[in-house]
Amino acid sequence: MGLLQYRIPGEETFFAKGEWELKTLASLVEGDFVLTTFNKEEVYVFNEEDGEKNYSFHPEEPYAVSEQEYYAGLSAFKSEFEVRGIAKAIYSRIHKVEKSEDFKLEDAFNRLCEKYPNAFVYLISGENTGTWMGATPETLVSSKKNAFYTMSLAGTKKTKELSWTQKEIEEQAFVTDFILEKLRKAEVSNLQSDGPKDIFTGAVYHLKTDITFSTPTENIKQLVEVLHPTPAVCGVPTDKALDLIAKHEEHSRGFYAGVIGRVGQERCDLFVNLRCMQVFENSLGLYVGGGITKDSVVEAEYQETINKAQTLLRVLV
């Protein structure tokens, strides 16, 4: 029997046993807790059931590349930007670590909740999903009645003292522009944005713009369709970035950078599944990526993935 455990910032932890059922975005109903792959091809909904809690682990080990392979892969990725007309795309990798003997998922979940009070923290397991855990700083869309919120999150630095580079300011602006354009096309009302400003996730700093709007609550599924994947996790233009990612990333993203959370008319809380890991029998696969533009330096991008991986690495020891 699988499980779902999560903590929305400022709220109590939710825990239930159950199974994950393969559905479609269109078939989601009031109160469903949803988990999608990055490409939205697989959409799972959690069904609460009674039984004994059990963790299922994917039979294969994670596909991790060496630092040198990452450099070569990223250089090839970046070299196609100009011919393909891509301004930004996200390149990711899996950071593999061995599971220590005394590693306990429940303890790691509790430590994530303590360390990251502003993150959406979750732990899920199921026969068809495997076991995943994460602490994401990124809201895809949340709502209370018809008051909606989303954010544009991008740009990463390790310390407050470092200043933002032009590359980071631009890459965050791509995300803001994309979101605002999609929302205008979706004809939402009272569209407002505030930012960018610095936010500290507990491990790294990002640039964030808060975006609010009003729309009828039944539009939530359509919003997920149009907003995800934003250029925070995919790129500009979306279709070309998706193709490039599919061509160059040798691992499957699985649930990394997919959608996770609960849908509902009264209230909706959906997040982008970042700073997450897949749990295997003997190891952990941490998914980390970064926004690439023509100005990206491969060594700096690798370091950025290491900095982002710290979010999870810190709670594993």
Ligand SMILES: C=C(O[C@@H]1C=C(C(=O)O)C=C[C@H]1O)C(=O)O
């Ligand atoms: C892609 C990730 O994060 C995204 C990419 C960022 C960047 O490129 O600076 C910052 C925050 C997120 O939008 C990740 O954490 O794996």
